[in-house]
Amino acid sequence: MLDERKLAVLRAIVEDYVSTNEPVGSKALADRHNLGVSPATVRNDMAMLEDEGYIAQPHTSAGRVPTDKGYRLFVDRLSTVKPLSPAERRAIETFLGGAVDLDEIVLRTVRLLAQLTRQVAVVQYPMLTRSYVQHIELVPLGPSRVMMVLITNTGRVEQRVVDGDAQDFTETAVADLRSVLNARLAGKWLTEVPDLVADLPEQLPAPDRPLAATVLSVLLESLVEKHEERVVLGGTANLAAGDFSASLREVLEALEENVVLIRLLGEASDPSILTVRIGAENLHQGLHTASVVSAGYGVGDQALAKLGVLGPTRMDYPGTMGAVRAVARYVGQILAGS
């Protein structure tokens, strides 16, 4: 059905349309790309491609524009991820290299991605569930208030204030609980934590139990609740440059909701496997005119979180994919090294 040449035509249409933002016609196509056939032939192919739903014309007697389905085919079979130029690679290295703590790494990453792709960048903080406990600290704040600080190997810190209403927590009880918790949990995966502490209150001397119960409930809560993750946005200004004008409001609204952003990046997959969602493939209503290119990143073969960019469906997929993949890899390296 779709022979080699028809695919070449589709590829050419996508490439031209992406770079010019104008419907592309048979003549221009046959000229610019040396397909070795006449415009008339190209027209036939285009008619076929249109029947199959890969391209469409905005109005009769205009050129063709790729449909979501067309972009899909292009991404799946007609394009190869474009590696970055050496200059870009160097830029990444120097730009990310200077980062000191996790916050800064994430911040720089998002800026870098936005700049490289000229689109909106989204970076998720490394997931708690894929990390292990480095240390748990309990800090007495007052007679019945304790602050719990959970530190993970990825450099992430979660802190919560534990309020025990009128209960009195003694210093020694706090100290005891701290050492027990660390003995049990240090080096363990966060996912194991609930099991590991289930029987803990019973094992403690009676006076310590109320404290332990309260602290544990907060600890577990923080594991569940915050593994809905934090995301950072950058490059929103790139939305102003064309394409979205009509649906701009919807897109901005979607980007304001963290939940939406997290869903956007999709389920975690292996690092350096690229996911591309085109147009209506995005679950969220307001993003039917947008595409998302995302990848997991992490240390080794373990995905800690995802990052990606969002742009119009009319997007330079090979280039964007190259940038996302490269950045994901570098961030992994940086994280591993720190």
Next chain:
Amino acid sequence: MLDERKLAVLRAIVEDYVSTNEPVGSKALADRHNLGVSPATVRNDMAMLEDEGYIAQPHTSAGRVPTDKGYRLFVDRLSTVKPLSPAERRAIETFLGGAVDLDEIVLRTVRLLAQLTRQVAVVQYPMLTRSYVQHIELVPLGPSRVMMVLITNTGRVEQRVVDGDAQDFTETAVADLRSVLNARLAGKWLTEVPDLVADLPEQLPAPDRPLAATVLSVLLESLVEKHEERVVLGGTANLAAGDFSASLREVLEALEENVVLIRLLGEASDPSILTVRIGAENLHQGLHTASVVSAGYGVGDQALAKLGVLGPTRMDYPGTMGAVRAVARYVGQILAGS
């Protein structure tokens, strides 16, 4: 020069233009607002107002539009802050009431402001410099790594990892330093901290000094560096609704830079004193088509930080000012209560 009626005309122009977004002419003006004079008279006044630079016409033979200077006069002398409706007050209370920790208070505040004003909301985290030390915690992470956690009375937590290269920090040295630091600093203003710890290394036994020096340098650094504050944005989607279309990119770019946002809110002033910056009064280049309404908020008469909204110069100033003032007050109350 500017008699009572001319001012009334200016007020009417501003109000009409804000609500209709169309240049307002003498006829419509004399009709809608019962000024008791004929269109011809209004025209004379308008000519005068234009000479003085309070209004301008987009092109010959069009209605008049307020200039920045016109808005300025309107805000300073012709309008009164519009109090919120009881329904809105209740909405604020219930919306902010449910917040549990500082992060959530700030988040809800920014959403609330954005929704209430239908503009972009900016909220600054309570300043470190106006807070006092609640507790300092040191957590050993490894042989030569310590985490420092600084907790302030406003519920804010700063944490830093202190890396002592190859130096060995003993558990007892850490414990000693912790208790000394807390004895000296608990309850003290953050601004006093540098003085209070200046002579500290010398007063400690020799073996503890390297640790103390390293930790202190990080502590001081965090005070200086992070008092450039964190800000949170909300309601960016409201930018899509008109007015900015041309300068949208610039505005979005400005909003991405924290430094700009902080400057935007201006120097801290007393709570519930409203600051209004109109058009070119904003320092930042890209924001010459925008206005900012901001206010300090805090507990008692102490301003901890600022919050505000950003919108087009064509903005409902009385309403916006009312909303900003009300929200600032409520946030102060909430903070005081927790």
Next chain:
DNA sequence: AATTGGCACTCGGAAGCGCGGAGTGCTAGA
């Protein structure tokens, strides 16, 4: 002296018109 009515004038924006050109589909021939 301030206000008003009248009047001529201006100019932007919408509506209508014509036209060129890029693009298409179709058919007949290589």
Next chain:
DNA sequence: TCTAGCACTCCGCGCTTCCGAGTGCCAATT
């Protein structure tokens, strides 16, 4: 199966026209 030719479509552009809201000015009125 591809190509050349041809008739047809329709968008976008520029041109004109026209309408009306709005202005400035002046003379008359209070």
